Amino acid sequence: MFAYAPAPESPAVVDLRSHYGLFVGGEFVAPAAGGSRKTVNPATEEVLAEVAEADAADVDRAVRAARAAYAAVWGPMPGAERAKYLFRIARILQERAREFAVLETLDNGKPIRESRDTDVPLAAAHFFYHAGWADKLRYAGFGDAPAPLGVAAQVIPWNFPLLMLAWKIAPALACGNTVVLKPAETTPLTALLFAEVCRQADLPPGVVNMVTGDGAVGAALAAHGGVDKVAFTGSTAVGRQIARALAGTTRRLTLELGGKAANIVFDDAPVDQAVEGIVQGIFFNQGHVCCAGSRLLVQESVHDEVLDALRRRVARLRVGDPMDKNTDLGAINSAAQLARITALAEAGEAEGAQRWSPPCALPERGYWFAPTVFTGVSTAHRIAREEIFGPVLSVLTFRTADEAVAKANNTPYGLSAGVWTEKGSRILAMADRLRAGVVWANTFNVFDPASPFGGYRESGYGREGGRHGLESYLA
Amino acid sequence: MVATQSADGAGPVGGDGPTGDAGPVGRGRPVGGDGPVLADVGRTDRALRGFLHGLPGVDEVGAARRTAQLATRSVKTTAKAYAVDLAIRMLDLTTLEGADTDGRVRSLCAKARRPDPADPGCPPVAAVCVYPSMVATAAAALRGTDVHLASVATAFPSGQAPTAVKLADTRAAVAAGADEIDMVISRGAFLSGRYAQVHDEIAAVRRECGPAHLKVILETGELGSLDQVRRASWLAMLAGADFVKTSTGKISPAATTPTVLVMLEAVRDFRAATGRQVGVKAAGGIRTTKEALRYLVLVEETVGAPWLSPRWFRFGASSLLNDLLLQRAKLATGAYHGPDYVTVD
Numbered sequence: 001m002f003a004y005a006p007a008p009e010s011p012a013v014v015d016l017r018s019h020y021g022l023f024v025g026g027e028f029v030a031p032a033a034g035g036s037r038k039t040v041n042p043a044t045e046e047v048l049a050e051v052a053e054a055d056a057a058d059v060d061r062a063v064r065a066a067r068a069a070y071a072a073v074w075g076p077m078p079g080a081e082r083a084k085y086l087f088r089i090a091r092i093l094q095e096r097a098r099e100f101a102v103l104e105t106l107d108n109g110k111p112i113r114e115s116r117d118t119d120v121p122l123a124a125a126h127f128f129y130h131a132g133w134a135d136k137l138r139y140a141g142f143g144d145a146p147a148p149l150g151v152a153a154q155v156i157p158w159n160f161p162l163l164m165l166a167w168k169i170a171p172a173l174a175c176g177n178t179v180v181l182k183p184a185e186t187t188p189l190t191a192l193l194f195a196e197v198c199r200q201a202d203l204p205p206g207v208v209n210m211v212t213g214d215g216a217v218g219a220a221l222a223a224h225g226g227v228d229k230v231a232f233t234g235s236t237a238v239g240r241q242i243a244r245a246l247a248g249t250t251r252r253l254t255l256e257l258g259g260k261a262a263n264i265v266f267d268d269a270p271v272d273q274a275v276e277g278i279v280q281g282i283f284f285n286q287g288h289v290c291c292a293g294s295r296l297l298v299q300e301s302v303h304d305e306v307l308d309a310l311r312r313r314v315a316r317l318r319v320g321d322p323m324d325k326n327t328d329l330g331a332i333n334s335a336a337q338l339a340r341i342t343a344l345a346e347a348g349e350a351e352g353a354q355r356w357s358p359p360c361a362l363p364e365r366g367y368w369f370a371p372t373v374f375t376g377v378s379t380a381h382r383i384a385r386e387e388i389f390g391p392v393l394s395v396l397t398f399r400t401a402d403e404a405v406a407k408a409n410n411t412p413y414g415l416s417a418g419v420w421t422e423k424g425s426r427i428l429a430m431a432d433r434l435r436a437g438v439v440w441a442n443t444f445n446v447f448d449p450a451s452p453f454g455g456y457r458e459s460g461y462g463r464e465g466g467r468h469g470l471e472s473y474l475a
Numbered sequence: 476m477v478a479t480q481s482a483d484g485a486g487p488v489g490g491d492g493p494t495g496d497a498g499p500v501g502r503g504r505p506v507g508g509d510g511p512v513l514a515d516v517g518r519t520d521r522a523l524r525g526f527l528h529g530l531p532g533v534d535e536v537g538a539a540r541r542t543a544q545l546a547t548r549s550v551k552t553t554a555k556a557y558a559v560d561l562a563i564r565m566l567d568l569t570t571l572e573g574a575d576t577d578g579r580v581r582s583l584c585a586k587a588r589r590p591d592p593a594d595p596g597c598p599p600v601a602a603v604c605v606y607p608s609m610v611a612t613a614a615a616a617l618r619g620t621d622v623h624l625a626s627v628a629t630a631f632p633s634g635q636a637p638t639a640v641k642l643a644d645t646r647a648a649v650a651a652g653a654d655e656i657d658m659v660i661s662r663g664a665f666l667s668g669r670y671a672q673v674h675d676e677i678a679a680v681r682r683e684c685g686p687a688h689l690k691v692i693l694e695t696g697e698l699g700s701l702d703q704v705r706r707a708s709w710l711a712m713l714a715g716a717d718f719v720k721t722s723t724g725k726i727s728p729a730a731t732t733p734t735v736l737v738m739l740e741a742v743r744d745f746r747a748a749t750g751r752q753v754g755v756k757a758a759g760g761i762r763t764t765k766e767a768l769r770y771l772v773l774v775e776e777t778v779g780a781p782w783l784s785p786r787w788f789r790f791g792a793s794s795l796l797n798d799l800l801l802q803r804a805k806l807a808t809g810a811y812h813g814p815d816y817v818t819v820d
Binding site: 002003004005007113117268269270271272274276277316422 | 533534540547548549552553558561740776780783
C-alpha cells in the first residue's frame, strides 16, 4: 500500500502573541473599554490568542487616525511614491509567505496547501498589481484627474481573511485612500500580522488601521459619519443592513455578498476535467466561498457518467488536519457555521434529496463536515436555493441549454457560474445569458488580480480587482 | 523467455492472465482467436474515427492544473522509502544507443539484478530494455533471474519501415529471448486519420509477440494534443496492447505528467468498459527521484492500488536508477553518497 506519511507543517514559524491590541495610527493600542475575545483553532478548538474587542470610541479613534493620515500624508503623496510602499508590502508578504500561510491555516482551518498555494500568493499578487496602477490612474479610464475618496471603511469575512484584506486594502491605498479595516471576529490574526508588515514597510502611521471585534464593531464602522466609502464582503443579510444605514448619505458603498452559483456541465464536456472543476468549485476552502459552485447542473444524458466519476473523485479527498501538507479538506471555521451546514443538509434529506458522503473518519475535536453530494435535488429544495457555505453540493439535471439557463438564473443571487463544454460558441452564448458577475468556462474558482470580481442583484454591487475595481476608490 | 513469473507480480503474463499484487483484474488479454474487445466497434477507419472522436475531450489547462496540484503532495519518510523501492521495481533499465556494446549491456544487466551491490535488500528492477541486436546478449546475462527482458522493435524509434520489416523485427527479438516488446505506432498514419492501419499493425505485432508482453509506444510528443493521446491510447488498447507507453525517449517532450494522467484515465475507463486491465509506461526524460515520485502520486490518485505494481506501471529510464539509489541510501543512512558511490552505466 502506498500511503502518504503524515507531513505536518510546523507551527513554529509563527510567533503568536498571547494578546493583540487594535492597530491605530501605526501603533498597537489597548481598546478603550479593555474588552477582548478569544480566537480558536477550529481544527482543535484550542485558543490561539486573545484579541482586543473594539467599541464605538475605538472605531472613532481609528477613523480620525485614518483621516489625519489621508489629509497630511497619503492623499497628497504622488502615485509613484505610494507605489513604492505597495511594492514593499507585496515583497514582504512573499518573504513572510510561510508565516502567513501557517497562521491563516491555524486561525481559519483551511488546508495549508490552499493557504500556501492560493491565499498568500494571491494576496501578494494583489499588492503587486495595484502598485503598478498607483502612478497610472489617469489612464484607467475614469477621467484625467481621478482623485481618492478619503477614508475607506472595510469589513471582511472569515473565509479568506488575508486575501480579502488584500482585495480591499491594495486598491484603496493605490488610489490614495486610507483605510480602517475590520477583520472577521473568528479570523483576525493574519490581519494583525499584516499590521506588523505595514510597520515593517514603514507605511506612514494611520494609512492602515485595524479594529477587531464582532458584528457590532463592523456596524459602527460602516455607519461612522467620518468615512467616505464603505466596502463590505459577507452575508447578504448584513449587506442589507449596511445599505440601509448608508441610504441617503453621500458615502459610497460596494457590497460583495452571497451566491448560489450554478456549475453547468454539458454532455460534450471534458468529463475528467469537469469533475476536477466541480470538486474545485464546491470543496475548495471547505465550500466557504461566496462564489462556490454549489449547484451542479448536469445534462441528463451524462448524469450517471459524471456522478460516478465525481463520487470516485470525492472519495479520494483527504479530509483532516489542515496543517498536513496532503490535506484537501480542512476544518469548518466555527461551531456556528457547522451548525448551519448541518441544519441545511438535514433539510435536504428531509425534503427528499439523496445524500451521499464518502466513508471518511473525521477528527473528534474541532469542527468538521464530510464532503457531501445531494442528488435528486429540485429547484424547490432549500439546498438548491439557500447559500450553505459548506462542502455540500446539490446536483440538478437539465436537458436543453434553455433549461440550464432558466435553472441557473432562478436564484436571487448572481455572483458566479461555470460552463463546461468543448464547444466554444456555446460558452459565449451561455455567458451572455447567465446572470452572474463571473462566468468561468471549463474551469472554476480561479482568481487573478487583473480580473474584476463582483455580483448581480443580491450578490451585491461594485467590482473588485482589475481596472474596474479601481472605480470603487476614485472620485 | 528469459524469466519466470516472479513472486511480486512483476512477471510477464502468458495466456493465463495477470497474477500477483495486481489486484482485481478482468479477463486475460485477448490474443489471436479470443476475438477483439469492444467488438461492436468496427475496425474500419470510419468506425474507429467515430468511436475515438466520440471519447470525451481533454481540457489541457485542466489536466495541467490537476497534475500541478498533485505535484505538491508531500511524500516523505516511510512513504518515500516505500515509493523509492517501488520505483526501482517498476524500472525498465534502458540503453538505446547506437554505441551500445555487448559489454555495456552485460554491465547493465548486472546492475538490473543487483542495483546496489552493497545492499542485498535493494530490489531488482523490472526489466532491461535494449535494441533487438542486443537481446541475445542480455538474455544470457539475465538467465535465471526475475528481471524481464524488453526489446524495442518495429523500426524503433521512427516506425518508418514496411509492416513486413516491423513484424520480422519483432519476431527476431522474441526469438532471441525478449519477453516484452516495445513497439512504436506509425504516427504518420495516426495523424492522417488512417486508424485502421495503425490498429491492424498493432494487432499483427501483437500476434507476432506470442507469449511476450506488448507495450505500444504512442510517442505522445508527436501527437500534438491530449485529445490525441487519449485516442491513441484507446486505439492501442482496442488492438490488444498490454501496455501503453508514452515515448521513445528520442523526441522531446517525452513523458509529461498531464500526458500520463490522460493515459491513466484511458486505461481506467478501458477496464471499466471491457474488464481488461492495461498497463502504463512513462518513458523518457524522468531523471530524478522527485519526478518519479510525482508519477507514483499520479498513479495512486488517478487509478489507485490496482495499478501500483510493476505488473501495471513502469518507468522507462536510464539515469533515474542512480538517483533512486542515492535517495535510498540517504533514507537508510541519513547522508547523501556522492555520485562515485553508484555505478556509471
